[in-house]
Amino acid sequence: MHAYLAEWLSLIIRWFHVIAGVAWIGASFYFIWLDNHLREPPQWKKDKGIKGDLWAIHGGGIYEVAKYQLAPEKMPGELHWFKWEAYSTFISGMALLFAVYYVGNPGYLIDTSKAALSAGGAIAIGLGTLAVVMLVYEALIRSPLARHGLAFGAVLYGLLVLVAWGLFEVFAGRGAYIHVGAVVGTIMVANVFLGIMPAQRALVDAIEKGQEPGARVAQLAARAKLRSVHNNYMTLPVIFIMISNHYPMLYSHAHGWAILAAIGFITAFARHFFNLRHHGVTRPSILIISALLTLALIWAVAPAPRTGGEVRADSPAVTDAAATTIVRNHCVACHAASPEHPAFQAAPAGIALDDLAGLLQHGANVRQAAVDTHYMPLGNMTGMTEQERAQLGQWLNQNAP
Ligand code: HEC
Structure with missing residues (x-):
């Protein structure tokens, strides 16, 4: 009975987690799309401080969307924030990590041929990794590295590959995979909580006080922008990692961490195609290269011809x-x-x-x-x-x- 109820609990949390994630990433895709499709508005809108507008049709009606350079003259009574999509995805994701792995079955994390971990030790490594990587990321984004977008991207990728490798050394493949996914998800939600939300709050505060947003607000905004660029590139990889956790051909592979590294690169690169396309630059070569890399990966991880368990003339038959x-x-x-x-x-x-x-x-x-x-x-x-x-x-x- 206990196991039966535990299965239902995990099913319901998983269901909620998927819905929250769809809402988060869906909203995020939608706003990226919006930003990239804003066009120069007519003069009368510019006079009101609107920097771009667009028209769309959906659900039987026509929508007019306008984005202000800064803010309208008078702040609207009701301003919608998008944060609970991110927070509820994180909370349900952590609940799932506990329900399935930490409380449910720490055995998923342990592979005694790699490390003889106790359940408590495995959980400590899991949670510790989430916290440490998130802190390292927070230190980096507050460092001068944040002024060099491409270099930061490379460092971040290197960091995540290192995490994948390290986890794969100590955890069973499936446990390593889910923790790499959780690390990426944690960085993404911390970006919302620690960077994007504070920047937006500072902006709204300044405007409500009738002040011109100063250098501090501008700096917060610039950093928040970088954080959302990172989140944008991590969306496709994180979803891939979450579902790849159900494919033993990947996580049971001897070089499972390298597979993750390749998939992370390919999926983030594919995201780049869509980012460029939103700006009117269509570069099919990106998708073609991504597809070729995927084929190369499929070829590289194909199971080797079997060596174990062959019927050998000299070994007695197994009864x-x-x-x-x-x-x-x-x-x-x-x-x-x-x-x-x-x-x-x-x-x-x-x-x-x-x-x-x-x-x-x-x-x-x-x-x-x-x-x-x-x-x-x-x-x-x-x-x-x-x-x-x-x-x-x-x-x-x-x-x-
Ligand atoms: C402690 C419990 C436990 C033991 C012991 C165990 N298994 Fe499993 N097995 C599982 C669980 C849980 C899953 C589902 C894991 C998943 O979804 O990745 C599974 C999945 C499988 C699968 C499906 C993998 C796939 O491709 O999705 C096979 C095949 C399998 N086990 C075979 C075996 C064999 C053979 C043994 C004995 C040599 C064994 N198991 C021992 C718990 C166990």
Whole structure:
């Protein structure tokens, strides 16, 4: 019952997180689009301080949007801020991190062949990484580096690759992936909370007091602009990382961190195409290069021809009884129609291995998860040996060649 309710909790938080993220990124895309499509307004609007306008049709009506150079003469009674989209995405994301990983199953984070972490140790590394990387980013954006956009971009990318590599050294692949995603998401929400919102508040304050916004407001605004450029380039990568967390072919790869680095580059570069296009510059070469790089990545991470678990003339055949023992010792606590493991209500990933028929049915997946890679058993909690993996592979070859 407990596992059943925990599944519902995680499902509901995930659902909320996706909706909040759609609202955040949707609003962000919309405002970038708006900014990039503003055209020079007629003189009478310029006289009112409007620097650009545009017309749009949606939902059966025509909209007229105007952006002021600074602010209207009189501040409107109701001014809409867009911050809860970001905050609720972050809060629900953290809740999900706790529900699925920290409280739900820290085993997703642990891979004893990389580091023999305790659950507490893994959680401390996870949360510590989020905090430290966010602080480093905050220090950088307040440093002179912030005056050199391209160099900053390169440093930020290098920092994130370093984080991906470091996490991959200590965490199981899936745990490393979700934490890289969480790091990027945390930087993005900190950009809103610590930079963009304060800059907007300073501007509104100055205007309400009837002052010309001074140098300080201008400086805050310039930095907020840089932060939103960073967020813009991180939107496509962060979404990719969140969903790639469901693809063991990526996170179980021996160089999973390098795959993340490549994907981060490709997706941010693809974003650049859209940014240029909004400014009327269409450069298809960017999309073509992104597509070619993606093909190169697909080629580079393709599984190597199998080496483990070959049927060798000199090795004795693996009996059904031996295969059953291996699976019973290492898999069935979780992968059963009704698992004994308290964290699971039903067979994880729908893979029940109660009997040899189940093992045969899922043979290809089992080989990938437990023979070709060490993704299973989760965190190698049961201490499955290389020999047992090879035997399992051999039994599969004998029975499902
Ligand atoms: C501690 C519990 C646990 C043990 C033990 C365990 N698994 Fe899993 N297994 C899981 C969970 C949880 C998932 C779903 C993970 C995911 O979605 O990435 C999973 C997923 C899988 C998948 C699907 C992976 C995919 O491609 O999505 C396979 C295949 C698998 N396990 C095989 C095995 C085999 C074979 C063993 C024994 C050698 C084993 N597992 C032991 C919990 C376990």
